[in-house]
Amino acid sequence: MTLRGAAQDWFHTLLSGLISNFKKLAYVFTKEYTSYQMMKKNLDHLYNLGKKPDESLRAYIKRFKAKKANIVGCDDRIASSAIKEGLPAEHNLCHELTMTSSQTLAEVFTTAERYALWDDDRIASKKSTEQEDLMTKRAYERSDKLGSKDKDKRTSRPQGEATTKENYTKFSIHIHQILAQVKDKPWVKRLPPLKGDPSKRDTRKYCAFHGTHGHNTNNCFA
Structure with a gap:
């Protein structure tokens, strides 16, 4: 003073x-x-x-x-x-x-x-939002990198249920929740429609990533 x-x-x-x-x-x-x-x-x-x-x-x-x-x-x-x-x-x-x-x-x-x-x-x-986006992107990249190692194995199987022998990144939340957060990001690329007869797919299961029936989102290899 x-x-x-x-x-x-x-x-x-x-x-x-x-x-x-x-x-x-x-x-x-x-x-x-x-x-x-x-x-x-x-x-x-x-x-x-x-x-x-x-x-x-x-x-x-x-x-x-x-x-x-x-x-x-x-x-x-x-x-x-x-x-x-x-x-x-x-x-x-x-x-x-x-x-x-x-x-x-x-x-x-x-x-x-x-x-x-x-x-x-x-x-x-x-800063918090940017950090969350970065962490989500890195988690997606790690998952994609892990999945690419078994690409040849996956293409020889139906794209339905994942087997318990596969080793994928373990997330703290379900995959469908992650998808809901990152689906509009520019680095998320959608795959072409699933092959096969749509009428033969299990309509009780729906994949939000593929946008069609046949398997659940949480069990989606892609």
Whole structure:
């Protein structure tokens, strides 16, 4: 609470939990302001920042605060305008700041923090989905690789029931559940229709992968 202006802005750029006592605060503060000569920068530096396409909102705000801390006597209204100008026009935070242009800089940072939390969740969700897709694809590739070793054996048998002597990848869920998750992926290739007389197939069994009767999805070699 004793810090003001650029010093307080600098303080808010520190990593959470970094400061455990006053001695630590004194150390990092002295190191920040005596270990290098801080070049004077003008307000153009703020307007030239801009959020990078692959940069998270939280990283952009942190970088903005750090740059603002290097500008002596930076006007809060100009800083508020600059932080909005650095956002893509279609960004939700840009819309929010445009609709509430009378906010103080502190209020702008508070609003940005709310959007940063949402952005963090979005990035985490995207990574989780990509990881799940990758794991599913790898599981499919392992299964396909294992199955290709017995291709010649399979073509000499009916495509009906799998024998208990075959060794296939063991999944934690049923094959029909995996198929439901990956059926629309571009790397899933459907096989041509089954050969043979359709009227002679067991209509009590249906394969969702082949889209026809004759065997169950969970016992499908393909």
